[in-house]
Amino acid sequence: MLMVSFGQLADLLPEPVLLVSTEGLVVAANQRARKELGGVGEGQSLFELCSDAREHVEGLLKRSARVRQPTLGTLTLEDGRRYRVEGAVVRPASEGASAIVLLRLVHEQAALAAFVELNRTLEHLRREISAQRRATQALDRQREWLRVTLVSIGDAVTATDVEGRVVFMNPVAEQLTGWTEGEATGMPVAEVFHAIHETTREPIENPTVRVLREGIVMGLANHTVLVNRGGGETPIDDSAAPIRDAGGDVIGAVLVFRAIAERRALERLAEQRLADLVLADRRKNEFLAMLGHELRNPMAAILTATTVLHAPDEDPEAAAYAARVVERQVRHMARLVDDLLDVARISQGKIVLRAEVVDVSLVLQRSVETSRRLIETGRHELHLSIAEGLPPVKGDATRLEQVFCNLLNNAAKYTPPGGHIWLSARVDRDEVAVSVRDDGVGIPPELLPNVFDVFVQGDQSLHRSRGGLGVGLALVKRLVELHGGSCSCASAGTGEGAEFVVRLPALRGEGAAAGARDREPAALGERLRVAVVDDNHDAATLLAVSLRRWGHDVVVAHDGLEALELVRRTRPDVAVLDIGLPGIDGFELARRLRREPALDGCTLIAASGYGQEVDRQRASDAGFDHHLLKPVEPAALMKLLAKVTPSGRAEPLESGGNDDAGTCE
Incomplete structure (x- = not known):
């Protein structure tokens, strides 16, 4: 009767189900088990069906025989198929009789169909209770099997x-x-x-x-x-x-x-990331449009200036003005590139601060001088309120000047002509707080949380662009954080102006006293023999003109092999080498020059368009003493030359000139 009832019920289940004694003999199998397990039948050994070790199968049977709640395990058939098994005791062991356990090879999504089918069977049994008193026991057993099945479902x-x-x-x-x-x-x-x-x-x-x-x-x-x-x-x-x-x-x-809490969280995360990607794509497209706009403006001015310079009968005053236009627009384009490189360096953790004790008042003074032309062009009134006795901070003076210069320029660009800009600095507990406030166009509430993100500008329309690529404030925030400080922004809304506050940890006690010293301006140094090597004839000629104005003797070459012979013959004190040269490149040229005993005292300066740390390291490995980023800043080059003595190499500086120099957007 036990087996008949089992067959009636178990054949309805979609998964293989076995009744097995603790000795491993199959007592009964449902139709699905006979089909999937190769015709398994009564009396067959479970050990022969499985490729698992005998101890593994025996352990599963023993665990299942001890509990009526399902215990989990696995079985692997001889053909390699692997099942997750849930077992529970159906008949406990008694004198002279082994325990019988139910083994269920679980299939997903089978529980619902099994439940419906089993309840249909139970309802049928209920109808026959009055006529079949002996079916009561079988019905109770089937209820238990049903419960075991449903309890085992996850x-x-x-x-x-x-x-x-x-x-x-x-x-x-x-x-x-x-x-x-x-x-x-x-x-x-x-x-x-x-x-x-x-x-x-x-x-x-x-x-x-x-x-x-x-x-x-x-x-x-x-x-x-x-x-x-x-x-x-x-x-x-x-x-x-x-x-x-x-x-x-x-x-x-x-x-x-x-x-499904975990799945729902993943769905929300996926939705948020999709929204972030859409926003990033939109900002990228807006940035590319802005980049094209920002580059075309200086290129147009440069093209017009070159027309003036080429005119044979142009008066000297017009030519001088055209030259100043070219210089100003090239510097503007260089700042755009520097800002993009700075963002990339900071994002990759490649910015290294030249830490020193910094006088904040002096940095603010330099920042005001740098931004004064833009402020005066907008006819703005600048109000200064710098508290006396500001404590120094530890940081990179050049980078901090870049921070405040960017904030002042930002205020000037987004304040209508004739507006007001307030720059103040004070001590707030253990911090130096610097505020840049304006009464300009303000910041809409929806933009305020993202104002420090890369490529975000308050006005994205090309015909109203105030210049820049939208990376200035992102640089400000990242540079301030590198100094251990914080940066915040506040605005009452459109037309209500904006205020940016930078907070930097103040130095107190011996640390402040140790750094209290004035910086002396770099001297021009002695008259030197300088070799300029660049395949760009215009760049080489103009650099040679500047060097001669500084009182140096200059020779020029335009390819690597020509430069090798020229330097061997003239034995200069300094050689400024472009990296991308025809014949042999600047790295190979430097290596060959370092093998010349007669040139041991020559200072080698690399002029490169690549300013990553790996580029500077490669230059150092090739034998260069310093690394300058194109376009070469005259002040940076002058600073290097001032430390060179004739027929002797200068002591290497901590970093190569303007390869990491800060610029204002």
Whole structure:
């Protein structure tokens, strides 16, 4: 009778199910097991079916024989197929009889169909109770098998009768709802399973109510949240289905659901990242348009200036003005490139601060002088309020000047002509607080949280651009943070002006006293023999003119091999070498020159368009003493030459001239 009942019930299950004695002999197998496991039948040894070690299989059977709750394990068939097995005891061991355990080879999505089919079988058995008293025991056993099956499922399962009252809950359902099966049995399912919409917070119709009403299978609404007995919330999904009897009548409903908090979090993260990518793409496109605009403006001015310079009968004053235009626009383009490189360096952690004790008042003074032309062009009134006795800070004076220069330029660009700009500095507890405030166009509230992001500008339209690439404030924030400080922005809205506040840790005590010294301006140094090597004839000629104005003797070459012979013959004190040369490049030229004993005292300076740390290291490895970034700043080159003595090499500086020099946007 036991085996007949097992066959009647187990053949309805979609997964392989075996009854096995603790000695490993198959007592019974359902139809799915016989099909999948190669015709397994009564009396066959489980050890022969599996490729697992005998100890592994015996361990699974022993664990399953001790508990009625499912215990987990694995079995691997001889053909390599691997199953996750859930086992529980069906008949405990007794005198003269081994225990019999139920082994279920779990298939996903099988629980719902198994539950519906098993309830149909149970309903059929109920109808025959009056005529088959002996079926009572079999029915009880089948109920237990059903419970073991549902308990082993990882999803929450709740079943109701035709009136919508709870008749069953598995442990997962108890955990998620906060109700025990005993407490919930007989209660309306709507009181036990309470769901709301995640966004609107409105109650959602219990799916079992509609299933019982319409007899359909339905899924839960998207963004459903289960509110448990204690008020806790859990995102869930899945479906509900009717339970029908043999005649097709609905006799109840089953609700299967699962917690999806982790999946929902991943979905929200994916949505946020998609939104971030869309925003980044839009900003990239706006930036490229702005970059084209910013580069075309100086190129147009340079082209016009060259026309003036080429005119044979042009007066000297016009030619001088055209030359100044070219210089100013080239410097502007160089600043654009430097800002982009600075953002990349900071993002990659490649900015190295030249830490020293810095006089903030002196840095602010230099910043004002640098930005004064832009302020005066806008006819702005600058108000200064620098507290006396400001303590020094530890940092890079050049980079801090870049910070304040950018803030002043930003205020000047976004303040209408005739406006006001306030620069103040004070001590605030252990910090030096520097404020740059204006009464300009202000910042819209929606832009304020992103004002320090790269490529963000308050006005993106090309015809109203105030210049720059939208990286100035991003540089400010990153440079201030590298100094251990903070930067904030405030604005009452459009037309209400804006205020930027930089806070830097103040130095006190011995640290401040040790750095209290004035910096002497670099001297021009002695008359030197200088070799300039660059395949760009214009660049080489103009650099030679500047060097001669500084009182140096200059020779020029335009390719690597020519330069090698020239330097061997003239034995200069300094050689300024371009890297990208025809014949042999600047690196190879430097290596060959370093092998010449007669040139041991020659100082080699690389002039390169690449300023990353790897580029500077490569130059050093080739034998260069210093590394300057193109276009070469005259002040940086003059500083290097001032430390060179004729027929002797200068002591290397801490960094190569203007390769990391700060610029203002």
